[in-house]
C-alpha cells in the first residue's frame with residue numbers, strides 16, 4: 001500500500017509536465033522505458049541490497065560484490081538482456097566491480113588496438129566472460145606520465161615471444177630508499193582478472209620503441225593461481241567505508257614472463273617474425289584510444305552522480321524546516337507537517353540554500369546534455385578512424401580530456417556541497433552522501449589527473465592560437481577562435497537584467513572570455529625563449545584558460561539543446577531557466593575573469609546577478625519536479641534523506657535502531673573497559 005506522500009504539495013506546484021521531462025533527461029522514450037524497467041527490476045530484487053555496505057568488513061564486502069556480479073551476469077544471460085539493458089543493470093546495481101574494468105576498459109582496448117584477427121580470437125572469450133580482463137597501465141612510480149612507464153616487453157626472436165618484465169628492485173640513491181617498480185592501481189587486477197592488457201616499453205634488437213599494449217594471462221584457468229613469474233594482489237583499503245572498496249585495485253610484478261608475439265596488440269604497430277618493428281598508417285596516439293573512450297563515458301556518468309546528490313539535497317531541503325514564526329508560514333503545507341511545523345521555513349526557501357543548490361541542479365542537466373553531445377562526437381570520431389580520417393582526433397582528445405576534468409571536479413565538489421546542504425544528517429551514512437562522495441571523488445584522479453588533462457587542453461588551445469592567420473580555419477568547438485579579432489574588440493551590449501536571457505549574447509560573453517584568456521596566455525608564452533619552460537611557468541594561467549574553454553563548450557551545448565524541438569507542457573521554458581542558472585552562476589563565480597578581460601562592465605555583472613536571482617524564484621516551485629524527472633528509485637538513491645515520499649524522520653529513527661551497535665543496550669567492551677573506569681572514578685570520588 002502506498003504511504004503518505006509528504007512532498008505531494010511540492011509536486012503539485014510543478015509548472016511543467018514531469019513525464020515529458022523524464023524523457024528529455026533519459027535522452028529518448030526508448031531509453032527512458034529501458035531505464036525505468038531495469039531500475040525497478042534491480043530495486044525489487046533483494047539480491048541487490050546495498051544498505052549494509054558501509055558496515056561490512058572488507059572480505060565480506062568483496063565476496064558480496066563477487067556474488068552480485070555473478071548474479072547480475074546470470075540475469076543478463078537468462079533474461080537475454082541486450083547490451084543496453086545489461087549496461088543499465090550494472091548502472092542501477094550501483095556498485096563498483098571488476099566488471100566495470102572488464103567491459104569498460106579491457107574489451108574497448110581489445111576492440112580499439114587489436115587487429116581483426118586478434119579480435120576474432122579474444123573478443124568472443126571476453127564477451128562470454130570466459131576470460132576476465134583489466135587495464136594495467138599505471139605503475140607505482142608513473143601514472144600521469146605514460147611515456148615514462150618502465151615495464152619492458154623485449155622481443156626474443158629465438159622463441160618468437162615477448163619477455164615482459166617489471167624492473168623490480170631499483171635503489172633510489174638520493175632518498176636512500178628502495179623503490180619497487182611494479183604495476184599499481186588497476187581495478188579488477190588484485191583478485192579477479194585472468195588476463196590484463198599490460199602497457200610496456202617495446203624493445204626489439206636493443207631499440208626502445210616506446211609504450212605499447214600487450215595481452216598477458218595472469219592466472220591459471222584451472223585454479224585461479226598466478227602463473228609463473230607473476231606476483232599479484234590487492235593494494236589495500238581505500239577512502240571511505242564500503243565505497244570503492246568493492247573493487248580489487250591491484251599490484252602486479254612480472255618477472256620475465258613470456259607471451260607469444262601475437263599477444264602484442266598490433267593495430268597501431270607490429271613486430272614481424274624476424275623482429276622488425278613496423279608502424280601502420282594510423283597515428284601513434286591511438287595507443288591512448290581506450291582513455292578517450294573511457295573519459296567520454298566518465299563525462300556521461302558525471303550527470304548521474306551529481307543528479308543523485310542533488311535529488312537527495314533538494315528533497316531533503318523541502319522536508320527540512322528551520323526558524324520562521326510560529327504563526328503560519330507562506331507555504332501551503334501537507335497535513336502531517338502543518339500540524340507540527342506550521343510557520344517554520346522550509347530550508348529550500350532560504351536564498352542562500354537556493355544559491356548553493358540550484359546551480360548544482362542546473363549543472364546536472366548541463367552535464368547530461370554535454371555528455372550526450374560528447375557521445376555523438378566520440379561515435380563520429382570512431383567512424384572517421386575506421387576509414388583512416390584522423391583529422392578530428394586532436395579535438396576529440398581535447399574535448400574528452402577537458403570535459404572529463406571539468407565535470408568530475410564539479411561533481412565531486414557538488415556532492416560534498418550537497419552533504420553540507422543537508423546539515424548534520426548529511427553526515428550520516430544513511431543519507432547516502434558520504435558513500436557517494438567516497439566512490440566518486442577518485443574520478444578526479446583516475447583516467448588522467450584533472451590538472452594534467454586541463455594542461456592537454458591548454459596545449460591544444462595554444463596550438464590553435466599559434467595557427468590563427470595561417471589560413472587553417474579552426475572548426476568544431478574551437479571555431480570561435482576563427483573570430484578572435486572580433487572577440488578581442490567586442491563589448492557586451494547588455495542593458496537590462498533580461499538581456500542576459502539572450503542566447504547569442506551569452507554565447508559571445510563566454511567566447512570572448514575564453515578567447516581573451518587563451519590569447520593572453522599565448523602572448524605571455526611568446527616572451528619565453530624556451531616554450532616548454534614558458535608552458536611550465538604559466539601553467540596555472542593555462543589551466544584557467546582551459547577551464548574557460550571547457551565551460552564555453554558546456555554552455556554552448558546546453559543552448560544548442562534548447563534550439564531543438566522539446567515537447568511537453570512547460571518543459572522547454574523550465575529548461576531555459578535551468579540553463580540560465582547554469583551560465584549565470586558560472587558568470588557570477590568567474591566574474592573576475594569576465595571583468596578582467598573587459599568584455600563586461602561591473603554594472604552588467606550586477607545585472608547578471610539580478611537575473612540569476614529571478615531565475616531561482618522561477619525554478620523554486622519546480623525544484624522537486626525537476627529532481628523527480630531523474631526517475632530514480634529509492635533503491636538507487638540509497639538515501640533516507642532523499643526518499644521519494646519525504647518521510648525522513650521515522651526512517652532515520654528506524655535505521656538508527658538497526659545499527660549493529662544497538663543490538664545490545666550495553667555495549668560489548670563494557671565489562672573490560674568501561675566498568676573498571678567507572679569503578680575507579682567511584683573510588684576516587686568516594687561515592
Ligand SMILES: CCCCCCCCCCCCCCCCCCCCCC(=O)SCCNC(=O)CCNC(=O)[C@H](O)C(C)(C)COP(=O)(O)OP(=O)(O)OC[C@H]1O[C@@H](n2cnc3c(N)ncnc32)[C@H](O)[C@@H]1OP(=O)(O)O
Nearest residue numbers: 072086087090099103104144146147285288397446447448
Ligand atoms: C555485471 C555485468 C555487467 C555487464 C555489462 C556492464 C557494462 C559496464 C560498463 C561499465 C563502463 C564503465 C566505464 C568507466 C569505468 C571507469 C573506471 C575507472 C578506471 C580508471 C582507469 C585508469 O585510470 S586507467 C589509466 C589512465 N591513465 C591516464 O589517464 C594517464 C594520463 N596521462 C596521459 O594520458 C598522457 O601521458 C598525457 C598526459 C596525455 C601525455 O602524453 P604524452 O606523454 O604522449 O605527451 P604529449 O602531451 O606530448 O602528447 C603527445 C601527443 O599525443 C596527443 N595525445 C595525448 N593523449 C591523447 C589521447 N588520449 N588521444 C589522442 N591524442 C592524444 C597530444 O595531444 C599530443 O599531440 P600533438 O603531438 O599533436 O600535440
Ligand SMILES: Cc1cc2nc3c(=O)[nH]c(=O)nc-3n(C[C@H](O)[C@H](O)[C@H](O)COP(=O)(O)OP(=O)(O)OC[C@H]3O[C@@H](n4cnc5c(N)ncnc54)[C@H](O)[C@@H]3O)c2cc1C
Nearest residue numbers: 135136137138142143144185186187442445446447448451
Ligand atoms: C580508484 C582508482 C582506480 C584506478 N584504476 C586504474 C586502472 O584500472 N588502471 C590503471 O592503469 N590505472 C588506474 N588508476 C591509476 C590512475 O590512472 C592514476 O592514478 C592517474 O592517472 C593519476 O596519476 P598519478 O597517480 O601518477 O598522479 P600524479 O601524476 O603523481 O599526480 C600527483 C600530483 O601531481 C600533479 N601533476 C602531475 N603531473 C603534472 C604536470 N605535468 N603538471 C602539473 N601537475 C602535475 C597532479 O596534478 C597531482 O596534483 C586508478 C587510480 C585510482 C585512484
